[in-house]
Amino acid sequence: MTASRFPLLAAACFGFLGVAMGAFGAHVLRSHLAAALYENVQTAVFYQFVHALALFALGVLGAAGWRNRALSLAAGLWTGGVIAFCGSLYAYAFTQWWPLVWVTPLGGTALLAGWAAFGIGVLQEIPSMQDGSPCSSKRRSR
Template structure:
């Protein structure tokens, strides 16, 4: 499983660079500064948690237990829900879709998965 988390972390970090570059250069043509900030928050948290996935992958051989695996999956789900919902919200605003605020309800659930991932990571490291 360590290779899985290492690969996922690397893929999401690489995507974070691509998405960040698009947000910094291409998205400005379509949306206002507030939406750019929302989008950049998604990129920022994606990058943090891509590195968290890589850390989980590195630690997996040394602290092999189920909690560490759960931490990695929580980080992955958090990226998909938190960052994914912010990207979707930004894309819908760029397309001027009416009533896009409802998608924002997904974002806090992604944040809860991030928090759970960090708690599980700590518990996994403390468990012997």
């Protein structure tokens, strides 16, 4: 899978599932969950959407030629982080199985590490731009 396809596919999946979980939460779960558990679902939906948009932007940057290991790492960390962080919040809201609360901070750490990797990847790409445009056709070869 190319550098731009993976984050775009992940963004599409997370966006789709975010809408589904948001609607399910609002129309079904709100009346069946305690307020704190419903808030967990809302938090998961929010973080899922934020990172779906971040992955979309990363895919667009990849299509424009911004490709390096740090940006690829960011895509992987954000994807794993969404699955662990948001997935554990959803699963806990549905099951109240307490060991899931140990997965959530691991997912959050992956999300944070993804942002750090993204920053490093951007810093690596900016010096390589010859005319200041992220879509430059005069990019160095890799």
